[in-house]
Amino acid sequence: MAEHRSSQWYAGNDRNAYIHRAWMRRGLPGHAFDGRPHIAIANTASDLTPCNSHFNEVAESVKQGVYEAGGIPLNLPVVSLGETLVRPTAMLWRNMAAMATEEMLRANPVDGVVLLGGCDKTIPSLLMAAASVDIPAVVIPGGPMLTGTFRGVALGCGTDVWRLSEEVRAGNMSEAEFLKSESSMIRSRGHCNTMGTASTMAVVAEALGTIIPGLAGTPAADSRLLEASHETGRLIVEMVEQDRRPSTILSRGSFLNAIVALAAVGGSTNAVVHLLAIAGRLGIDLTQDDFDRTGSDVPLLVDLQPAGRWLMEDFFRAGGLLAVLAQVRDLLDPAALTVTGKPLVDYLDDAPIWDPEVISRREAPVQPHAGIxxxxxxxxxxxxxxxxxxxxxxxxxxxxxxxxxxxxxxxxxxxxxxxxxxxxxxxxxxxxxxxxxxxxxxxxxxxxxxxxxxxxxxxxxxxxxxxxxxxxxxxxxxxxxxxxxxxxxxxxxxxxxxxxxxxxxxxxxxxxxxxxxxxxxxxxxxxxxxxxxPKRGWEKLYVQTVQGANNGADLDFLVGSSGDQVSRESH
The missing domain is CATH 3.50.30.80 (IlvD/EDD C-terminal domain-like)
Structure with a gap:
């Protein structure tokens, strides 16, 4: 087995190794530095990213799994972008969050990373970072919120905001009635419960192979999220030991599988710019035309808002993504791998649909042609x-x-x-x-x-x-x-x-x-x-170097990978 990356900091008896170990000895025992893998938990928890506010609890379950598998877990707060609050738009900082996370992963003595993402830009930025630094990485999606109701009717987070606000403008609903629904819209922790960008990116990340199969769509308040987080902590240690990196898992076929999933679930158009950006970091040839060629004839199988009737909690109970992918298995690349080291299609043999009202069978789709x-x-x-x-x-x-x-x-x-x-x-x-x-x-x-x-x-x-x-x-x-x-x-x-x-x-x-x-x-x-x-700061750098939407809207100098090696040592 190759020497762990963290050993470059901790191994030896010289002054630098002494400093690195001594400053970390604030609860870590001596055997923490005996060659065990050090695992960063890239944590986007923030009270100002309300959809991700539960990630500190998730991180604790990850830590337990890492410890159990013989690793050393280390919480690493990273840039967190709350879609509903930051101005002018969270997308302005997706690339900044990716760059900051990439640099922190490269600069620190970590051997692998667990990526905690939920709200729209967090999963894309974390995957862009992990792809560019190319150390073993696995995603835990924070999960959708539970379904809220208003006067007996289920509310789709986001979708019903647009719908109800238009009814107010049309004169069909009073402003007072509209505001009464506000406290019912967000029932629990978690991101939007429609097939919006957050749910889409969780689904797409699983179809890419970067999430333990079957996890995407687990509601944030469901105890099975914590169970899977523990298991993910165990898995990342295995991934480090087997040197299972993004570059060894993700292929063009992985991205085409993600496009099939995007179409089958009726996912967000935002996935186009995010997948293009992630592929660009890996050097994988992916264009916006691939979304049309691969996805346009895929049937829409999921009847979820905004394109349909149901919500993410229903999607999860109906069988989730694996049940959908089982219906379009013939459209998937059978060689595309997942973080477990096994192909994605290996998880589709026992993936039944439990509610055909929510997830349709291939022969009776919601729409015969979906996609972008x-x-x-x-x-x-x-x-x-x-x-x-x-x-x-x-x-x-x-x-x-x-x-x-x-x-x-x-x-x-x-x-x-x-x-x-x-x-x-x-x-x-x-x-x-x-x-x-x-x-x-x-x-x-x-x-x-x-x-x-x-x-x-x-x-x-x-x-x-x-x-x-x-x-x-x-x-x-x-x-x-x-x-x-x-x-x-x-x-x-x-x-x-x-x-x-x-x-x-x-x-x-x-x-x-x-x-x-x-x-x-x-x-x-x-x-x-x-x-x-803009005259200064990030906005100036962004405007001067950002690419067009057709290229993923990444910064031109961030395309590609720099690997995991630090250019110069300190001390």
Whole structure:
């Protein structure tokens, strides 16, 4: 067996080894340094990330498992991003969290790491970090919250916020009634209970092979999460002893399996930018077109909000991800491994569906074709995405007049104007919301509908944006338009009144304006004035180096891996 990485700090009798051991002897016995694997627990617990607030308890179960297997567990608080609180958007700091975690894992004497992630950006950032430092790593997803109810009706966290708030704007619900539901929305610890981005990334991470199979979707309040956390602590010690690293587990087939899972569960479009970023850290050839090629013909098998009726607690009791994957086993790469060292497909032999209302069988899907559609055209030369399962079928082929908003602030200022020149066929366009433009690519693509149309009974319209949308959202929303407006994309040239043509079946997104006329247009000065122009700090670094959504919105200098070796020693 090769010498553990931590021995580079602790082995020997020289002054440096003395210092490293002595400063850690605050409860650790002498035999902690006799060659046992030292395991970091990358802990995103934070009171300001409410979905992850229970991770200190989870970490204790991990510690017990690590100790039991002969390792030394070490709590390592890392950057935590709470989707609901941080401004302007948590996505602005995903890459920073990944970079900080990567550097701390590389800089410290650790042999393996357990990644505790829950809220949307935490699992992606942790996996990006682990991929770049390439030490044995395993994820524990924090799990969804339990289902809350309001007046006897189940509430979908996030999804019902959008739905109820639109009913208030439409005049069908009073503000007082809306606010009464607030204390019912969040019933327990855990992340959103819809198939939003947090649930999606847990599912995707398991399909990738980075989670103990069967764990994703376990509710945060379920005692089985702690049981699995203990087992994960044992597993990471085994992974270190067998040198089972991300680079030895994850393959292109792993990512294609994740795309199949994403489609089958009706997962969030945010998984596109996260999977592209993780693959980029590993040097795996993955493009946004793979999401269409691999996922577009996968049937939607899970009837969960926002695309369906049920919630994550129902998904878990109905059989969870393994029951879904068993139905599409023929679409999976049989060689793709998991953190256990066994192929993912080995866990599908005994994965029954316990409730076919929640998880459908292959022969009777919720929808025959799901996944993410990737659109190209003169409005999106480098692509845009749409989630057909969350859209209105009648709008998937559409032609309408553009109503352009030059910024989020412009949209908020005018969307409720009774004189706004829109009708049900109009196409709402919001620009300046891409990685560079805002900055950070906020979840604003699912724009609220104009009040005057809501009052007429309109509940969906075609919306186009260079930003993202929440995984808990729904509607006919084209997003991730690339290049973004702030990167001189054609979206910057659109004017109110232009005809926009959406053809999802044909995978097209176009502006019906002659190329000669477009060539003479100049970007909107109003929009350009609203683009981010930071003078210092992380935002400046981000805007100067961030890639487009079609490349995962990672920083250009972070793509790839630097390995686990520290460039220079101290002392």
């Amino acid at each position: 559609a990737v659109l190209y055209g003169n409005l999106a030369p480098e692509g845009a995405v749409i989630k057909p399962a969350a859209a209105s079928e009648r709008l998937l082929q559409h032609r309408g007049r553009a109503m352009v908003f030059d910024s989020i602030e412009d949209m908020h200022a005018r969307i409720d104007d009774p004189d706004l020149d829109v009708d049900a066929d109009s196409v709402l366009i919001l620009r300046g919301c891409g990685p560079k433009g805002y900055p950070g690519m906020p979840e604003v693509a699912n724009m609220p509908l104009p009040t005057k149309l809501l009052q007429q009974g309109v509940r969906d319209m075609v919306r186009i944006c260079d930003g993202r949308m929440s995984g808990t959202a729904y509607g006919t929303v084209v997003l991730h338009v690339s290049p973004e407006a702030a990167a001189d994309g054609p979206l910057a040239l659109v004017r109110t009144g232009d005809m926009i043509v959406l053809d999802v079946a044909g995978r097209r997104l176009d502006i019906d304006v002659p190329a000669e006329e477009l060539a003479t247009r100049r970007p909107s000065e109003i929009a350009a004035a609203a683009y981010a122009n």
